[in-house]
Amino acid sequence: MNTVNQKERLSELLEQDHMLKNLSVAELVEKILSRNEGSLTNTGAIRTTTGAYTGRSPRDKFIVKDEETEHTVDWGAVNQPISENVFHQLYEKVMDYLSNKEEVFVFKGFAGADPKSRLPIQVINEYAWHNLFAHQLFIRPEDDEYLYHLAEFTVVSAPDFKANPAVDGTNSEAFVIISFKERVILIGGTEYAGEIKKSIFSVMNYLLPKQDILPMHCSANVGQEGDVALFFGLSGTGKTTLSADSHRKLIGDDEHGWSNHGVFNIEGGCYAKCINLSEEKEPQIYNAIRFGAVLENVVLNEFSKEADYDDTSLTENTRAAYPLTNIDNIVTPSIAGHPHTIVFLTADAFGVLPPISKLTKEQAMYHFLSGYTSKLAGTERGVTAPEATFSTCFGSPFLPRHASTYARMLGDKISQFNANVFLVNTGWTGGAYGEGGRIRLSYTRSMVRAALEGELDSTETMEDPIFGLHIPTYVPGVPDEVLVPRKNWKDTDSYEKKAKELANKFHTNFQKFEGIDPAIRQAGPLFTT
Incomplete structure (x- = not known):
C-alpha cells in the first residue's frame, strides 16, 4: 500500500463521528471514570493499571526498513527492522479495529517547546486515559493553534488489539512500530502508556540531528x-x-x-517514578500528583483511596504523569540558553x-x-x-x-x-x-x-x-x-x-x-x- 492510501485511510478514520478530538482534562477524566478505565485517588488524580505490561517491551519495538531508513538507522538488537509489508498489513487491521469502536480519542499537540523546530503530532487512542496521558506529557497548543495544526507524525495506539505473531510477523501480541516514511507510530497489545512517550522521543532522536539539533x-x-x-x-x-x-x-x-539557539524541552510534562515517593524527600513530584495527573500501577488504599507508594506488588516501575505546570519553579515556555x-x-x-x-x-x-x-x-x-x-x-x-x-x-x-x-x-x-x-x-x-x-x-x-x-x-x-x-x-x-x-x-x-x-x-x- 502506498503513502497516499495510508494518509487517506487515516483521514477517513479521523472524519468519523466517534473520533473525540481535543477533549479537555475534565472531559477526559469523566470519560475514564464512566468507561471504568481508572479511579480517582484522594488527591483527585486518576489511577490506572496496565495489565501484563508494566514497562516498555524492547523485543516488540521495530523500525520499518525502507528507502528512508535503510542506510540511516543503526540496525541491531535495539533498532530491529521490520518490513513495509508487515507494517501495512497491521496498519490496515488496526484502522479497521478502531473504525468499529464506539469512541476513539485524539490529541493534537507538539513535541518540542521551541517553535522553530517543534514537531506537530497527533495521538489517536483507544483508551481515554492514554489520551489524558498524551495531553499531559506533550506540549499542548494555545487555543487558536488548534485551527491550523497539521500533524507531521501520528501515534496510533490500540492496546486491546493483539497481534498474532505467526500471521502478523511480530515477536508477540504486542508491537511498537515506527515508520519514518509514513510518519506513523503503530502501537498495539500493550497498555503501558510509556510506549507512547518514548516512541515520540525515538522519533525526535532521528529527526532533530537533521536540523543540527x-x-x-x-x-x-x-x-x-x-x-x-x-x-x-x-x-x-x-x-x-x-x-x-x-x-x-x-x-x-x-x-x-x-x-544553535539554546536548550528546549521536548515535552510538556513529567513521567516520574513513584517507588517510595514521599513528600519529605521529593515534594515537587508528590504535590504535582493532583487532579489531571495519571498514576500507573500504584496501589491504593481500598477505603481512603490514598496512594501507597511503598507497595510494589504490581511492579517497581510505578509512575506518575503530570504537566509541568503542576510544578511551581519552572521556566515558561521551556526554553533557555x-x-x-x-x-x-x-x-x-x-x-x-x-x-x-x-x-x-x-x-x-x-x-x-x-x-x-x-x-x-x-x-x-x-x-x-x-x-x-x-x-x-x-x-x-x-x-x-x-x-x-x-x-x-x-x-x-x-x-x-x-x-x-x-x-x-x-x-x-x-x-x-x-x-x-x-x-x-x-x-x-x-x-x-x-x-x-x-x-x-x-x-x-x-x-x-x-x-x-x-x-x-x-x-x-x-x-x-x-x-x-x-x-x-x-x-x-x-x-x-x-x-x-x-x-x-x-x-x-x-x-x-x-x-x-x-x-x-x-x-x-x-x-x-
Missing part, C-alpha cells in the same frame, strides 16, 4: 543569572533529586534538544570513581558514549554482586541513529559554546557496595553547586592514575580526603583491584564502537590489561 535524554534547569545546566544519568543516579533545586528553575526532567555546565551522573557501586571530576571534551564524549552506572545486588533476581551497566548516550533504547552521531554533535556543541563537563559519582566510597558507604547527598549537592556556580573552573586538579579523570583538589564544603577514592579505602590493594576491574569493563564495553576517533577511545581509563 542534539536530542538528549537528560534533565535541565537554569539559574537566576540565566546559566543553564544539563543532568544526564540512568535510573538511581539522582538525576531528578539533583536537578530539582529551589534556587534554580526547571526546564524539564527527561528529554531536551540543544540547538546554552548550557554552561553539563553533569554526567553515575552511581558507582564499585566505590572507585571520584565523587566529582572535570572532563576534557574527549573524555566527555567517551563517558557520554559509555553511559555507565551500576546495577545493585538484590535489585533483580540473580544479581548477587554489583554489575556495571552501560547505556549509550544515557538512552540507548531510543537512539535510531549510530551513537557516534550524537557523540560527535555533543563534542561540537561543547566546543562551540564552551560548556564545562563534570562526571559526578553519587554511588559508593570507602569500599564497594556492602562494604563502603553511599556518598553523602550533602557533599554531592555541594560539589554540584560548586560546578554550577563556576567555582571549579580554575581549581587545580590531580589526575587519577587508573581512570585518567581530573579530580579537583578542593571543593567548598567537602572534606579534601572525600574527593580521592583511594584515600577512603582501608586496603589500597583492594581498591586497586576493584578500580582495575571497572576500568576493564569500560574498555570491554567500548570495543563495540567501531570507527570512533582514536582521541576519544584514548580518553577512557588509562589502565589496560
Whole structure:
C-alpha cells in the first residue's frame, strides 16, 4: 500500500463521528471514570493499571526498513527492522479495529517547546486515559493553534488489539512500530502508556540531528543569572533529586534538544517514578500528583483511596504523569540558553570513581558514549554482586541513529559554546557496595553547586592514575580526603583491584564502537590489561 492510501485511510478514520478530538482534562477524566478505565485517588488524580505490561517491551519495538531508513538507522538488537509489508498489513487491521469502536480519542499537540523546530503530532487512542496521558506529557497548543495544526507524525495506539505473531510477523501480541516514511507510530497489545512517550522521543532522536539539533535524554534547569545546566544519568543516579533545586528553575526532567539557539524541552510534562515517593524527600513530584495527573500501577488504599507508594506488588516501575505546570519553579515556555555546565551522573557501586571530576571534551564524549552506572545486588533476581551497566548516550533504547552521531554533535556543541563537563559519582566510597558507604547527598549537592556556580573552573586538579579523570583538589564544603577514592579505602590493594576491574569493563564495553576517533577511545581509563 502506498503513502497516499495510508494518509487517506487515516483521514477517513479521523472524519468519523466517534473520533473525540481535543477533549479537555475534565472531559477526559469523566470519560475514564464512566468507561471504568481508572479511579480517582484522594488527591483527585486518576489511577490506572496496565495489565501484563508494566514497562516498555524492547523485543516488540521495530523500525520499518525502507528507502528512508535503510542506510540511516543503526540496525541491531535495539533498532530491529521490520518490513513495509508487515507494517501495512497491521496498519490496515488496526484502522479497521478502531473504525468499529464506539469512541476513539485524539490529541493534537507538539513535541518540542521551541517553535522553530517543534514537531506537530497527533495521538489517536483507544483508551481515554492514554489520551489524558498524551495531553499531559506533550506540549499542548494555545487555543487558536488548534485551527491550523497539521500533524507531521501520528501515534496510533490500540492496546486491546493483539497481534498474532505467526500471521502478523511480530515477536508477540504486542508491537511498537515506527515508520519514518509514513510518519506513523503503530502501537498495539500493550497498555503501558510509556510506549507512547518514548516512541515520540525515538522519533525526535532521528529527526532533530537533521536540523543540527542534539536530542538528549537528560534533565535541565537554569539559574537566576540565566546559566543553564544539563543532568544526564540512568535510573538511581539522582538525576531528578539533583536537578530539582529551589534556587534554580526547571526546564524539564527527561528529554531536551540543544540547538544553535539554546536548550528546549521536548515535552510538556513529567513521567516520574513513584517507588517510595514521599513528600519529605521529593515534594515537587508528590504535590504535582493532583487532579489531571495519571498514576500507573500504584496501589491504593481500598477505603481512603490514598496512594501507597511503598507497595510494589504490581511492579517497581510505578509512575506518575503530570504537566509541568503542576510544578511551581519552572521556566515558561521551556526554553533557555546554552548550557554552561553539563553533569554526567553515575552511581558507582564499585566505590572507585571520584565523587566529582572535570572532563576534557574527549573524555566527555567517551563517558557520554559509555553511559555507565551500576546495577545493585538484590535489585533483580540473580544479581548477587554489583554489575556495571552501560547505556549509550544515557538512552540507548531510543537512539535510531549510530551513537557516534550524537557523540560527535555533543563534542561540537561543547566546543562551540564552551560548556564545562563534570562526571559526578553519587554511588559508593570507602569500599564497594556492602562494604563502603553511599556518598553523602550533602557533599554531592555541594560539589554540584560548586560546578554550577563556576567555582571549579580554575581549581587545580590531580589526575587519577587508573581512570585518567581530573579530580579537583578542593571543593567548598567537602572534606579534601572525600574527593580521592583511594584515600577512603582501608586496603589500597583492594581498591586497586576493584578500580582495575571497572576500568576493564569500560574498555570491554567500548570495543563495540567501531570507527570512533582514536582521541576519544584514548580518553577512557588509562589502565589496560
